[in-house]
Amino acid sequence: MDKFEEAYENYLHPESSKVPKEPESDKEEIIAVRKNEDGNIIAIKTNTGRELDYSTAIMEAKEGNLGHVDVFQKYGRDILRSEPDGIKENNLGELPDF
Numbered sequence: 829m830d831k832f833e834e835a836y837e838n839y840l841h842p843e844s845s846k847v848p849k850e851p852e853s854d855k856e857e858i859i860a861v862r863k864n865e866d867g868n869i870i871a872i873k874t875n876t877g878r879e880l881d882y883s884t885a886i887m888e889a890k891e892g893n894l895g896h897v898d899v900f901q902k903y904g905r906d907i908l909r910s911e912p913d914g915i916k917e918n919n920l921g922e923l924p925d926f
Contacts, residue, residue: 855895858885858910860926869908873926882908 829837856874864870872885880888886906889897896911896918910919 855893856888857895858897858920858923860924861920862926869920871926872908872920879926 856876856878858872859875860873861869862871862873862879869882871879871881873879874894885894886899886908888894889899889908890906896913897920898909898911899906900909901907908920916922
């Protein structure tokens with residue numbers, strides 16, 4: 829299998845190509861979330877103790893200050909999500925409340 833076929837297989841089956849992520853020591857990580865009564869995340873807490881409202885968290889993620897999260901567009905607005913890695917426990921919706 830050449831490198832292009834291997835890359836495509838990894839794309840189709842990302843769980844088989846998981847490589848443990850090295851900690852991004854220069855970036856804060858989200859360790860807890862606050863949700864509203866509808867279950868939507870409205871704030872996050874980082875491993876340094878900072879508590880950020882959702883809009884600020886998106887801005888920080890775009891600037892590259894938060895590790896292991898992505899910002900993407902949905903419904904015409906920015907959405908914050910954990911990087912897809914196949915591990916349910918570290919998804920933002922699964923993190924503990926603060």
